[in-house]
Amino acid sequence: MYRYILKRVLLLIPVLLSVIFVVFFIMSLTPTDAAEVILGNDGTPESLARLRQELGLDKPLLVQYVNYVRNLLKGDMGTSYRSGLSISEQIFDKLPNTMILACSAVLIAVLIGIPAGIISAKKQYTAFDNTVTFVALIGAAVPGFWMGLMGVLLFSVKLGWLPAARMGKTLPLLLKSLILPAFTVSTNTCAMITRQTRSSMLEVIKQDYIDTARSKGVKESVVTFRHMLSNALIPIITVIGLQIGVLLGGSVITENVFAWPGIGKYVVDSITNRDTPAVLGCVVVISVLFSLANLCVDLLYAFVDPRIKSQYSK
Amino acid sequence: MRGDTVTTETKTLKTAAALCEDGSGRTLWQEMRRRFKKNRMAVVALCVLSLLLLISVSTLIVDVATEKAFYKTYIVGQDMPNKLKAPSLESVRDLFGRDEFGRSIFFRVLWGARYSLFIGISTVGVAVLAGGILGALAGYYGGRLDNVIMRVMDVLLAIPYTLFAIAIVAALGTSIVNLLIAMTIPRIPSMARVVRAAVMTVKDREFIEAGRAAGASDLRIIAKYILPNAASSIIVQATLSVAQCILGIAALSYLSLGVKPPLPEWGAMLTSAKSFFRDAWHITVFPGLAITVSVLSLNIFGDGLRDALDPKQKR
Numbered sequence: 001m002y003r004y005i006l007k008r009v010l011l012l013i014p015v016l017l018s019v020i021f022v023v024f025f026i027m028s029l030t031p032t033d034a035a036e037v038i039l040g041n042d043g044t045p046e047s048l049a050r051l052r053q054e055l056g057l058d059k060p061l062l063v064q065y066v067n068y069v070r071n072l073l074k075g076d077m078g079t080s081y082r083s084g085l086s087i088s089e090q091i092f093d094k095l096p097n098t099m100i101l102a103c104s105a106v107l108i109a110v111l112i113g114i115p116a117g118i119i120s121a122k123k124q125y126t127a128f129d130n131t132v133t134f135v136a137l138i139g140a141a142v143p144g145f146w147m148g149l150m151g152v153l154l155f156s157v158k159l160g161w162l163p164a165a166r167m168g169k170t171l172p173l174l175l176k177s178l179i180l181p182a183f184t185v186s187t188n189t190c191a192m193i194t195r196q197t198r199s200s201m202l203e204v205i206k207q208d209y210i211d212t213a214r215s216k217g218v219k220e221s222v223v224t225f226r227h228m229l230s231n232a233l234i235p236i237i238t239v240i241g242l243q244i245g246v247l248l249g250g251s252v253i254t255e256n257v258f259a260w261p262g263i264g265k266y267v268v269d270s271i272t273n274r275d276t277p278a279v280l281g282c283v284v285v286i287s288v289l290f291s292l293a294n295l296c297v298d299l300l301y302a303f304v305d306p307r308i309k310s311q312y313s314k
Numbered sequence: 315m316r317g318d319t320v321t322t323e324t325k326t327l328k329t330a331a332a333l334c335e336d337g338s339g340r341t342l343w344q345e346m347r348r349r350f351k352k353n354r355m356a357v358v359a360l361c362v363l364s365l366l367l368l369i370s371v372s373t374l375i376v377d378v379a380t381e382k383a384f385y386k387t388y389i390v391g392q393d394m395p396n397k398l399k400a401p402s403l404e405s406v407r408d409l410f411g412r413d414e415f416g417r418s419i420f421f422r423v424l425w426g427a428r429y430s431l432f433i434g435i436s437t438v439g440v441a442v443l444a445g446g447i448l449g450a451l452a453g454y455y456g457g458r459l460d461n462v463i464m465r466v467m468d469v470l471l472a473i474p475y476t477l478f479a480i481a482i483v484a485a486l487g488t489s490i491v492n493l494l495i496a497m498t499i500p501r502i503p504s505m506a507r508v509v510r511a512a513v514m515t516v517k518d519r520e521f522i523e524a525g526r527a528a529g530a531s532d533l534r535i536i537a538k539y540i541l542p543n544a545a546s547s548i549i550v551q552a553t554l555s556v557a558q559c560i561l562g563i564a565a566l567s568y569l570s571l572g573v574k575p576p577l578p579e580w581g582a583m584l585t586s587a588k589s590f591f592r593d594a595w596h597i598t599v600f601p602g603l604a605i606t607v608s609v610l611s612l613n614i615f616g617d618g619l620r621d622a623l624d625p626k627q628k629r
Contacts, residue, residue, distance in 0.1 A: 138610060249475055252477060253476065268480075
């Protein structure tokens, strides 16, 4: 088991380095470089050249990349062109807010999606099942940000129950302000989890060993959870893993709908300000998070999937 | 994760191949059409999609025929006395109400169909082509080439899709062409995976062997024998991808990183919606509904195609 974990963790290192390189390369395609943005219209060719030398922009891309990674390992992502503040500090200031949003969205999606999928599968073709299937179909098609806007329209503007934007400062206010954005981010994910749970539960529900368990007199709840769900879980975990990327992307957009002070809002603000190092830092941090989340999902497989377990059990 | 897609694709292909041999005398496509027609939801979805295509094309024709006169007056032209006017059934122009510049939301929604549809389809088209070539090479030749291509794809897949697109737009600047690039590149890896998996399941079959024995070149074998057999899974994946793309285009345009106002893109129409919530709910509702209906139809259509191609797969 430890060998499997070690292998996955070691495999992550080249992937992360390559991901950072890809992002670094993309951001280097910006037509105006750092020196031009900083100096604006007052830049003379000489001062531009001097600043480029200072910032290391005259060196080949690969050297710049190595320097960036070296600084990154020390926790330094450079300074923002606009505010002159340290980007890593800015990002780690906002990261918890994004994590709160993303984690509560996953939680909502799992807590609603899996039970809905289970009940739907157990009561196949009933009114409940049809409703769930229909709602999930729509949930997978609705654009997240529009869902958020509709939520604001209904719950903030018409009913006045929930705040339309910004994060609450105290815990009760925070929770209240979290409801709309968290549900917004989780809409698509929740729909996908529901659909996957339903279909993989339906696959196991007709298996012979379920009948065997029932005829042995096993309680229905035990049959559902121990015999059905644990066997249906692998594809569900796969979908959750795949959805984490969708979810992180979704929170970037949702944060902008709700003026939620996370990385997603920071990255879009930075793009508007043409603050390339800040954009680079944000994309790198979110991609690293995404890779880590995928690693967790892969490790989770090892615990759930007996095939992997047996491979490494010696 | 990977294994799962591979087995699904394998199943699709195997049953698809089995269909041709079941003695009914129908070809795979005839069989598929017959099965598809039985799925009423999917047929409705197909009708909606055809309607969208029709709208996109006819609005383009109107633009050309009136030399953009209609477009200039009704789509981007402002009519301030009527701003934020509520929806009414009195005239077609007011059917969905007016936006903050007094422009007809109904007309703008119709004219916006082209962005979602054409950008979505062309994006996926290019991604299928690029991903298809890479996936076919990787799957057919295997070995080191496969390793190199697929590891690069893995790296690209490690960047969340929306963020990847946002980063590309941030670097290249905001324009429709850059939006196309930004939507296409992150789509390539998943396409390459699907095609690779499909190619790998057929490449060792006897008829490929026969082709090779008859002296066909690799290119001919891939193009003539392998890809047609992989087509069904590629088509399904492409349909569902267009749906994802439409969501992506709308999201980026909403953030002002895609199609820019005053162009009537659905996502871009929602950008300013929040400022007018109190006075005009209709600004928010209709463009979003248009996106939802298109994506929903594509998803249902894609699922229907999958079921028609692979009746044995339980959903």
